[in-house]
Amino acid sequence: MARELSGWTARPMPPRQAHDGRYVRLEPLNADDHGDQLFEASSVPDAGERMRYLSDVPPSDRSALQPWLDRFQASPDPMFFACVDKADGRAKGRMALMRIDRANGVAEVGHIYWGPQMAKSRMATETIYLLARHLFDELGYRRFEWKCNDRNVASRRAARRFGFDYEGVFRQHMVIKGESRDTAWYAMLDGDWPARRAAFEAWLDEDNFDRDGQQKRKLEEFAAAKSE
DSSP states (O other), X not given: OOOOOTTOOOOOOOOSOOEEOSSEEEEEOOHHHHHHHHHHHTOSTTHHHHTTTSSSOOOSSHHHHHHHHHHHTTOSSXXXXXXXXXXXXXXXXXXXXXXXXTTTTEEEEEEEXXXXXXXXXXXXXXXXXXXXXXXXXXXXXXXXXXXEETTOHHHHHHHHHTTOEEEEEEEEEEEETTEEEEEEEEEEETTTHHHHHHHHHHHHSGGGBOTTSOBSSOHHHHHHHHHO
């Protein structure tokens, strides 16, 4: 049955504001505050492979990163955030809210680069939770999207882990770095969010980690339990 939306109105534009979590703080991108740290995170030996499926490439030096910073620190869409580790106050990665469709209540998370100190960590998981919570709980959006190159196995796996449902492939959707890209589409809906929010919060709880910071239960286990 179609959902009745006669009272629907356009959603607010996500404001340029910080989002504070337990382990990470998403701060609106600022060249002065985050530039040196993001250069450090994106100039690691395997940065080329980490950026394999992104539209940009690792900066050759700090000055090469500056035009990118200047372009995107004021951009409303994509709206970039630096991912700041609350343990030491340093930016360890970046990501963006993008393709923001206020009329229909849809936004996408993209341009994700998590450096080696952040990837596969509590910080990475919490960034997705913070943006989903902001869109669904605070702004009333209906749909949160994740898209990636269909060949990017790691990104496809991450999308599923974070609770985005697979919706299909758009063939020959884009040209990136001189190659044709088939794009895999994933989405989380507002109706999905309450159970997935509970799973995120249970997984992120400090009691779910041992003294060495290793998880006791996987996010997928919490998600499966919450959906029963």
